[in-house]
Each structure stands twice: as C-alpha cells, then as structure tokens.
Amino acid sequence: MLLQWEGVLLKHLRELAVNIGRRPTGSWNNQRAAAYLVDQLTASNLEVAQQPFPCLDWHRGEAVLVAPETKIPLRSADYSGPCDAKGPLVSIGTLTALQESCLRGSIVFLHGSLTAEALSPKNFRFYNPAAHQEILALLEEKQPAGIITPSLQSDQYISVIEDGDFSIPCAVIALDAVPALLHLAGSSVRLFIGSRRRASHGSNVLAKTGRQGPRAILTAHFDTKPDTPGALDNAVGTAALLTLAEYWQERPLTDSVELVFFNGEDYFSNPGETLYFDTVLQRPHDIRWAANVDGIGLRESSQGAAAFGWPAQWKTDLEQAYHQNGIVAMEPWQQGDHMLYVLNDIPTLAFTSVGIFDIVDSVVHTADDTLDLVEPTKVLQVVRCLDELVRKFV
Ligand SMILES: [Zn+2]
Numbered sequence: 001m002l003l004q005w006e007g008v009l010l011k012h013l014r015e016l017a018v019n020i021g022r023r024p025t026g027s028w029n030n031q032r033a034a035a036y037l038v039d040q041l042t043a044s045n046l047e048v049a050q051q052p053f054p055c056l057d058w059h060r061g062e063a064v065l066v067a068p069e070t071k072i073p074l075r076s077a078d079y080s081g082p083c084d085a086k087g088p089l090v091s092i093g094t095l096t097a098l099q100e101s102c103l104r105g106s107i108v109f110l111h112g113s114l115t116a117e118a119l120s121p122k123n124f125r126f127y128n129p130a131a132h133q134e135i136l137a138l139l140e141e142k143q144p145a146g147i148i149t150p151s152l153q154s155d156q157y158i159s160v161i162e163d164g165d166f167s168i169p170c171a172v173i174a175l176d177a178v179p180a181l182l183h184l185a186g187s188s189v190r191l192f193i194g195s196r197r198r199a200s201h202g203s204n205v206l207a208k209t210g211r212q213g214p215r216a217i218l219t220a221h222f223d224t225k226p227d228t229p230g231a232l233d234n235a236v237g238t239a240a241l242l243t244l245a246e247y248w249q250e251r252p253l254t255d256s257v258e259l260v261f262f263n264g265e266d267y268f269s270n271p272g273e274t275l276y277f278d279t280v281l282q283r284p285h286d287i288r289w290a291a292n293v294d295g296i297g298l299r300e301s302s303q304g305a306a307a308f309g310w311p312a313q314w315k316t317d318l319e320q321a322y323h324q325n326g327i328v329a330m331e332p333w334q335q336g337d338h339m340l341y342v343l344n345d346i347p348t349l350a351f352t353s354v355g356i357f358d359i360v361d362s363v364v365h366t367a368d369d370t371l372d373l374v375e376p377t378k379v380l381q382v383v384r385c386l387d388e389l390v391r392k393f394v
Contacts, residue, residue: 020036040246050205081169085107085146091182122166125269151172253391277343294351295353306349314393
C-alpha cells in the first residue's frame, strides 16, 4: 500500500493510543473512543450501529496494610471496591480451611491451593470452572472485610481475583512480602483500599457496507486494561480496520463486509462480547467467515495468523494471501475475541504478532504499551492481507 495509507493508519493510532490513551470499558475515555469510531466509520460511508450495555467505570486507588509496627504496601486488585477496615489477619491456605473458617469482619490472606491460578469472575460466561465459583461463593458467604492474595507473578502485581461483581474488596501483595504478612497472622491490622466503582455504560460499535447477503466479519477490540494506553492492545487492530474502511472508499468492495469493534476484551466480564454473542451470533448462518485482529504490528516481530475451521477449498487462496503479505501461519490459541466465532463453527482467522505472547504481562498490559512498540508497515501487512481476503472470499 502507498505511503498515503501509512499516514491514515498513524492518524488513527495517535488518536487512540496518544490523544485518548487509556480507554478501559466504562470510562470517559472509552466513550470518547467509541464516539471517534462512530464518526470515522460514518465518514467512510458505512452503516454504523452501537450496542450499549451497563458496566462499571473503575478507578484505582492506593492500597496498604497497616499493622502495629509496620506498613505493607499492596496494590488494589483491578475492579475492587473500596475498603477501610480493622480486623484480625487470618491466613487461609486450603479449601478445607476456608470451609471451616469463620471470617466475618476479618482481613483474610488467601494463599496456597486457593490462589494457584486466576479465579474466573462470577459472571464470566466463556470459561468458568465450578472450583473457582466455589471459592468465590464461600468468601462472599463468610463476609471478611477484605481479602489479600499473593501476586501470580514475582516481578509485578497480578491479581488472583479481578471481578467487579465480587462484593469483597481485594488487594494484591508482592511475592517477596508474603513472609512478612504471614508473620502478622493473628494480629489486628487495618486494610485500606482507595479504589472506586461507579455505574457507567459502554458499547460495541458495528459498521457494515450496504449490501445484503452472507458477509465476512472483521473484528478488533478497542478497550484497554485500566492502566495502559494500549497501543499494541489494541489500538493497532482498531486503527487497521479504520484504515481499511477509508481504503474501501477509494477501492470499493463488491460484497458484504461488517466491521465489529468489541468493547470489553480486557474488562473482567467481557460485556461487549457477551452481548454480541447473545444477539448477532444467534444468527451465525449469515456469517461466511470472520477475522479478529489483536496485537499486530509489534516491532521486529513477524506478523502471523491462526486458522480455525477454515474450509479446505479456501486453503490455497489463504496461503497465497499470507505469502504475498509476509504473514506466518501460527498454531491456534484459545484466548481472545476470535473464539466467539470459533464457538459458533464459523471459519475464523486470528491475526497477531508472533512475538506478542512473550510480553503480555511484562509490557502489553502495562503503561509501557506505547506507540514506539508499533511498526506501522507491519500493521499494513495485515491490512493488505485482510483486504485481499475480503475480496476473495465473500
Ligand atoms: Zn487484546
């Protein structure tokens, strides 16, 4: 593609990842980003619709545990409500201990088998083991004043519980501070978490070409985790689709294509995805194939895609489009918005940067996910490939 399209891509990238910046679902910035999408897509002569839903606007506050002779810094779990409570510190390391405990008014330190992995949020539809729900239900029943969990990683704060629907405030402690905390078990402590929850709303943005009939769907989520400008995750995918929409003004499509901008991939309960699953995907037979774009354009990384249920008769054309645009075929992975289509037996492609999986927690979900990680020409490789596929397969 010509230099002109790099300029268009950069315009959208800067607006999303710099001018708007962090845009967690339900926030003012998230609503600004949705309004930007509506404006841009309308200007590209697409039929634009929004799918609104209720959600939280969550603000992180500081968190600390105060004991008689020490203060231990904590980090508020994402989506936690506020807490300012004094009580005995109770250490609980097994399900049996949790079942037999009396916790009302206490500050609980959960660890051991209870915090071996992230617990699925109560209302998360797509993956929700009964064992996770049992732990959360027991905690809500026993009503401790607050919960502390060890981070899931040694070099940063990754919470076991991230759930805006969970009623008990939660904070995370760094792994190297765990011995000091265990030492305090039984003493009276004060847990302070300054985070706030506010009722808000968000919306998916859908845009289609005017034609009727079976369609291809290209998707990208535009929300971010709470503390990141989300350049790679996922201003790149959003800007790629906006660039395509402008490109189609100059080189019109003859077939039916829909662009779906999901809102909620990085929010605890995936509200936009769930709403879309329950509405549009109740009629999956209208959809010929789908492609999701998330995390493309990483500097010094190949661009890749994984195919799910891709029809045998389309394979040669797909390989050719990959080849012409330098796209590498990847092994399928199960996390991400592409799974909405896979679950409905729709032929699906998931595009990303091959190297992204190594930096998800260390870079992508942090404040370091900025535009200097993005190489625009690599994003345009995917844009070109998607344009070719749309012209081939609809
Ligand atoms: Zn993402």
